[in-house]
Amino acid sequence: MTRIFAIAINTWREAIRDRIYLALLGFAALLILASQVLSPLALGEGTRITRDFGLSGLVLVSLLVTIFVGTGLVQKEIERKTVMTILSKPIGRGEFVLGKYLGLLMTLAVIFIAMTALLLAVLALRGDGFNQPVLLAALLSLGEIVIMTGVAIFFSTCTSPMLSGMMTLAVFVAGHFTADLNAFAEQAASPLLAGLTAALHWIFPNLELFNARNAAAHGVMPEAVRFSLGAGYALLYTAAILLGSIVIFRRREFR
């Protein structure tokens, strides 16, 4: 565990010094403040705009960090040959992958905490008080961030940063269409097509499970069962995808 944390902290240190990360952190703050500029145009719906910008911005900025910073994490080490130095030490390949994942998650946690705190502060200043539905919706979104981080690391172990970024984005998009895939599988005329779409439905992560933004926009608390279901799903799906990453990374040869 100590070795995993050592890699995680090193990854985190490296990531927060990345200019793209700092730019995205600034962008995240700007997004919430920009909602205040739009508020006067919203005919009395300024608080709603702030909430929606904040909650959606949280997920979208995290996704951008995952794509720009996370997808090249492992590949960069391979290209620079630094991975050989690391793996020559008594560090397993699985520990390396887990360390990278945790490091990226810690990087995203900084953005998550900063954005959530800023959003709640702005809402409180607008007279919305302490907005519990918004906080809970943000916490639920964490599940989506945890899964997408795992996906980014997975692609990072097997392909170039650019392809990795595109595939991570593709999984993000597909993750919001899993219900449609399921419906398509049920209605498909061909058993082969039905089987294929059903398989895709199970393979792609169900990211809509973590979506309580619409409810939060209307001050409705997310259901308690959604949290336990979401936590379990995020844990299991991420574990599966990280295991896949470790399997792929163990078979890779570095020259």
Next chain:
Amino acid sequence: MKPTREIFLVALLVGALAGASFLAAIEPRLGLRDRFTEELMYYPKGPLVQKAALGHTALAADFAWIRAVQYYGEHKRSDRKFDMMGHLVQIITDLDPQFVNAYIFGGLVMAQDARNVDAALALMEKGLKNNPDDWQMNFETGFMYYTCAGNYERAAELFRRSSRLPGASDATIRFAAFVSKRAGDPRASLFLWQEFYNRSTNDEMKARALQSIRRLEAEMGRTPTVIPDQPASTDHGAGPDRPHDAVLTPGSETPAG
């Protein structure tokens, strides 16, 4: 790079920006085609935007809302034509069916500015279907039936429903009582005025409610409702010291609904 060359490039940049800004500024004065309406015609329908929003439908609804407000403002100041308002509001309400203010704003604009009462009422009914327990949705729909369509029965029904929902303003009962009479149901009107009288803590409102009750009772040939005496006052007069201390006993008959 030489300093003079750098200054020259910066000056070119500033000049190019100034030129572009000048052209953008004169564009509205050239009387070109209404780009707002043209642009809005290509806005996809709500269900398509819903899929494209990737779970961020509330945010997409907000962008559409800001667009709708800008569209209204632009056309209110210019040609007063609101042909695309219905389309915009449909997108907003497809993306967020619980966006009550969008139905109300859109309905008002379509009914009063665009003079399309049927479309406005269809929109309000859609809002009612998606938000049956929102008192404001019921009240505003009833108000539109009353003022724009002259449908007093439907208006009275909606005002009555609104008055029973959580958070409803006292005005809903007053409207329900008033419109019930206009709709030819004086019994319902009397019952509602009595309910309002019992509920209200505002002396002047209670006095007005009492006036309406007496008027209705006279029209219906009923015995005036008795207001119970209050404990002794220095005036030795009958009746309570303050109107809101008295409670009327409603009539034995209560209207349906």
